[in-house]
Amino acid sequence: MTKQELFNLFNGLQSVSNLSGAKWAYAVAKNMAKLRSEVEALQKAYVASEEFVAYENQRLELAQKYSVKEKGKPKTIKVGGVEEYIIGDRDRFNQEFKKLQKKHKKAVDERKKQVDDFNEILKEEVEIDLHMIDSDYIPEGITPAQVSAIMLIISEKLDNSSNGKVK
Numbered sequence: 001m002t003k004q005e006l007f008n009l010f011n012g013l014q015s016v017s018n019l020s021g022a023k024w025a026y027a028v029a030k031n032m033a034k035l036r037s038e039v040e041a042l043q044k045a046y047v048a049s050e051e052f053v054a055y056e057n058q059r060l061e062l063a064q065k066y067s068v069k070e071k072g073k074p075k076t077i078k079v080g081g082v083e084e085y086i087i088g089d090r091d092r093f094n095q096e097f098k099k100l101q102k103k104h105k106k107a108v109d110e111r112k113k114q115v116d117d118f119n120e121i122l123k124e125e126v127e128i129d130l131h132m133i134d135s136d137y138i139p140e141g142i143t144p145a146q147v148s149a150i151m152l153i154i155s156e157k158l159d160n161s162s163n164g165k166v167k
Contacts, residue, residue: 001152004122007042010035012149019139027133031153034128046118051107058100066093 001009013032019025048056067074067085075086087093101108132155138147147154 001126001128002122003038003042003124003126005152006035006038006126006128007122009150009152010039012146013153016139016142016146016150019142021137021139023133023137024139027131027137027153030131034130038126038128042118042121045121046114048111048114049107051104052111055100055104055107058104059097062093062096062100063087066090066096 010032013028013035017028017032019028063085064074066087066089067076068088069075076083077086078084130153132153135154135156138154
């Protein structure tokens with residue numbers, strides 16, 4: 001499995017960790033324990049530098065400063081699931097934003113490289129002996145999205161009388 005799949009599985013396991021059933025809880029806890037150190041290493045590799053965080057904070061302040069206000073608060077819209085400020089004076093914003101980018105060029109370039117390197121790390125293969133759980137032990141109330149997120153640990157029984165078809 002890739003490190004991206006490992007990361008996704010860990011998140012999926014977190015989303016179902018509140019569901020009940022002794023065998024279920026054991027499988028979820030055992031797999032989370034097996035994945036935890038790798039996930040923590042990935043999380044540490046993604047942490048932004050203090051310089052980049054300072055740039056990002058100043059970028060947000062700038063966006064708020066030039067955003068359209070509604071009842072005294074910056075107005076936002078969702079674009080592709082991401083909330084963005086609606087900028088009123090685009091020309092002045094762009095002028096100040098270019099200055100900010102120039103001032104923090106090194107931090108921005110380093111962050112871009114860090115993200116690129118991180119994305120390459122996510123493609124790396126890793127071997128982990130997962131604890132499988134029989135599909136019979138999937139708890140009631142689990143959603144299709146939750147099942148999809150943890151499919152790597154679900155095993156299905158084969159019914160010998162059905163010519164290899166899943167029971």
